Amino acid sequence: MSRGLKTTIAILAVMVVFGVITLPSLRQAIQRLSGPPKTEEQARRDVMQVPISTPTDVKVKAQVYWLSASSMASLEATTIELPLSADPVERSKQLLVALITSAPTPAQHTLPPDTSLLAFYLQPDGTAIADFSDALPAGTPSGILSEQLVVDSVAQTLAANVDAIRQLKILIHGQEAETLAGHLDLSGLFPVSSPAPVPPPAAAPTPAATAPGQAKPTVPVATPSAPATQVPH
Amino acid sequence: MRRKPISIFLVLIVAGVAALQASPQTQTPQPPAPQGAPQASPQTLPQPAAPRSALTAVVLDPAHGGADQGARGASGIAESDIVLSFARLLRISLEAQGLRVILTRQANDDPSFDDRSKMANAQRGAIFITLHVSSTGPAGTVRVYSLPQQPAGASASSTPRTGLIRWDAAQQGYLDQSRKLAELIQIQMAQRFQGSPETPAAVAVRQLRTIAAPAVAIEVSSVSVPDRTPLDQMAPLMADGVARAVGAFRTVYETGVK
Numbered sequence: 277m278s279r280g281l282k283t284t285i286a287i288l289a290v291m292v293v294f295g296v297i298t299l300p301s302l303r304q305a306i307q308r309l310s311g312p313p314k315t316e317e318q319a320r321r322d323v324m325q326v327p328i329s330t331p332t333d334v335k336v337k338a339q340v341y342w343l344s345a346s347s348m349a350s351l352e353a354t355t356i357e358l359p360l361s362a363d364p365v366e367r368s369k370q371l372l373v374a375l376i377t378s379a380p381t382p383a384q385h386t387l388p389p390d391t392s393l394l395a396f397y398l399q400p401d402g403t404a405i406a407d408f409s410d411a412l413p414a415g416t417p418s419g420i421l422s423e424q425l426v427v428d429s430v431a432q433t434l435a436a437n438v439d440a441i442r443q444l445k446i447l448i449h450g451q452e453a454e455t456l457a458g459h460l461d462l463s464g465l466f467p468v469s470s471p472a473p474v475p476p477p478a479a480a481p482t483p484a485a486t487a488p489g490q491a492k493p494t495v496p497v498a499t500p501s502a503p504a505t506q507v508p509h
Numbered sequence: 510m511r512r513k514p515i516s517i518f519l520v521l522i523v524a525g526v527a528a529l530q531a532s533p534q535t536q537t538p539q540p541p542a543p544q545g546a547p548q549a550s551p552q553t554l555p556q557p558a559a560p561r562s563a564l565t566a567v568v569l570d571p572a573h574g575g576a577d578q579g580a581r582g583a584s585g586i587a588e589s590d591i592v593l594s595f596a597r598l599l600r601i602s603l604e605a606q607g608l609r610v611i612l613t614r615q616a617n618d619d620p621s622f623d624d625r626s627k628m629a630n631a632q633r634g635a636i637f638i639t640l641h642v643s644s645t646g647p648a649g650t651v652r653v654y655s656l657p658q659q660p661a662g663a664s665a666s667s668t669p670r671t672g673l674i675r676w677d678a679a680q681q682g683y684l685d686q687s688r689k690l691a692e693l694i695q696i697q698m699a700q701r702f703q704g705s706p707e708t709p710a711a712v713a714v715r716q717l718r719t720i721a722a723p724a725v726a727i728e729v730s731s732v733s734v735p736d737r738t739p740l741d742q743m744a745p746l747m748a749d750g751v752a753r754a755v756g757a758f759r760t761v762y763e764t765g766v767k
Binding site: 348349417418421422454455458459460461466 | 572573577579580581588622641642643644645646647652654677710712713714715716718726728730731
């Protein structure tokens with residue numbers, strides 16, 4: 277075998293190995309380019325809603341309030357394992373991101389899944405300020421009941437997992453909004469009180485109501501007839 | 510002839526002195542506003558007159574309208590159309606009780622929240638009912654809402670010195686009456702529409718906040734039905750139930766029973 281042939285075979289071999297190594301990433305890039313273009317909202321969400329991790333994160337069983345699988349007119353607590361920070365602000369962000377992105381089923385979402393949590397602040401008096409993207413009012417079904425459930429799911433999720441929060445203010449894209457989606461008044465503060473202790477669930481969860489890695493859902497604790505969801509001023 | 514201007518001048522002085530003496534009596538101690546709460550609106554309303562007047566009018570508010578259709582069903586049902594139909598039917602039932610009925614909109618227009626409130630706040634002896642159809646919830650049920658109670662220490666509904674009611678907290682002085690009206694209507698709805706709750710909910714509905722009268726919201730579920738027939742069938746029953754509840758509320762309103 278001539279020396280030139282050997283060199284050619286060696287170069288070809290190197291190229292094949294290089295091709296094998298880069299093939300998966302090339303395939304991903306092609307898939308990404310062939311998909312629909314990202315909206316500005318989705319792009320912002322990709323940047324803002326990366327998993328939040330802090331040095332004090334500890335995996336705990338958190339109670340998150342989504343729509344009940346049996347009744348779309350009430351919430352129910354679902355226990356999921358989440359890495360949560362000891363810092364109340366970071367902990368609240370982690371919980372709200374989970375509330376937006378990790379509903380057991382699409383039908384149980386309370387906040388629209390393309391909503392971004394833009395900012396979260398906690399004042400010394402226990403007033404939390406959650407700033408959501410425009411996707412929240414745009415994607416929330418219009419109605420007193422549906423808008424109340426959105427706010428209740430945020431307030432009850434925070435109440436169940438963050439001790440320092442007493443009341444909640446909701447902003448939309450940094451601004452105070454008159455209503456969430458035409459009905460619920462966002463000008464005031466929503467009380468954040470710990471939900472009453474619920475008895476342990478009596479029955480095993482149905483597969484439809486439980487996503488992988490999630491614990492048993494508890495009985496519904498919020499109904500439309502539950503009193504006082506907001507403090508208007 | 511020359512005495513007339515002097516007498517007018519004296520009347521004005523007496524009226525001015527009387528107003529100065531009356532002014533401190535209308536002042537009420539004001540608890541501090543909570544941190545983070547928006548500042549008081551400069552707009553104010555006169556405080557409700559005592560003794561209470563008779564209940565003579567109902568302001569019906571078909572929500573949304575114009576470009577704002579409210580909740581939209583997949584089949585094209587628009588909340589703004591349905592609530593206008595409800596309001597027209599309810600008007601007949603209420604007028605049959607001898608009540609004057611004012612609609613905040615008669616056609617497909619969209620007055621602002623404040624414009625609707627102005628119509629209600631211009632009436633004496635009136636109650637306010639805003640009508641809605643939801644996007645979600647068990648079809649064929651009806652929920653009634655009033656504003657929640659304000660916690661101790663929250664900002665007051667009346668302004669210092671003048672005793673006038675703050676426009677943006679006009680409902681605060683009527684929460685008990687509104688709750689009572691909501692209870693009476695919700696009982697009627699629960700009797701007529703299976704699955705409806707037995708008791709009303711306290712929710713911060715924006716339209717109610719600026720109403721200086723007993724005020725409730727009624728929301729029917731929902732626009733998700735395949736066509737509007739089931740909603741149209743609910744309308745006469747709902748009108749009858751609301752009219753009965755309003756009739757029962759007249760006693761509460763006129764006697765001040767709690």
